Amino acid sequence: MAEHQVMLITGTRKGIGRYLAEYYAGCGYLVEGCSRRSPDWETQNYFHHLADVSDEAQVIKMFGEIRKRRGRLDIAINNAGIASMNHLLLTPASTVDSIFSVNFKATFLVCRESAKLMKKNNFGRIINMSTVAVPMLLAGEAVYAASKSAVETLTRIIARELAEFGITCNAIGPSPIGTDLIRGVPAEKIGQIIERLPLKTKGKFEDVANIIDFFIRPESQNITGQVIYMGGVS
């Protein structure tokens, strides 16, 4: 099934995005990835776009290139995201703008343009990234979690709007994984979050890939509008 399927992954320069790009390229998918800066790695079956996914013109241009080269898109993984941990009383408005711009607006833009391309074949799988911070209501993550709540609502509603076109849209809520996203958070704080998880362990890249594998397998055509959290969170 992987052969000749085209997959877009955003935010592939490092972290989970890089892992997913290398993993799925290795599985035989034709992977198109993007980030604002060039990655320091490359692999077979992988093509990189320099693009800021929160910029509408750059997203449209990237999809134009994908359409030209591949003529189709089967899977889109909205991985690009940023986090900021701060108390409400200390959060500048500019942080709200930048977090919503990357986490929500970019996801929206990539969903919209992906669906246009997927619609042609009456098939598509869109996977968005949420976080366990949404259901756990973690203090200090109000803006970050709110941006991901917006992603969850977007996911659930467009799942309905895109059902007509054979496109499913689901989301993953990872528990803390050791990436740059949580680099600025003290280890003690991460430890406290993990202690509150039913499964008291840090998440792994492989856990994320496992959930994506489930969402994109052919048998999952009847699964849409769902959010799967890691770590036993519900």
Next chain:
Amino acid sequence: MERTDILEIVISSLKEIVSNQDHEFPVGDLNEATRLFGPSSVLDSLTLVSLIVDVEQKLAEEYGINVAIADERAMSQDKSPFRTIGTLAGYIQLLLEEKSQNG
């Protein structure tokens, strides 16, 4: 790009959509005055969405023009540019002219 080229793209996209619908519609009768939404329309709201996306894709694939037809102006105009085949073609022409003027 000439208005006739734009009309051809709109009409060919519409023919594809209408031919996939259950009800019969004489596709030979499609012209500038054909209603795209409302009671006497050949489309429902969802297929109108499909038409706009299909026209965007054809412009990108056949002419290398990337343009978002459903921009903010289009969605907020009292007189929707999506009323008829003719008004849609006119609106696309306007967008393309603006695009070429802005480089």
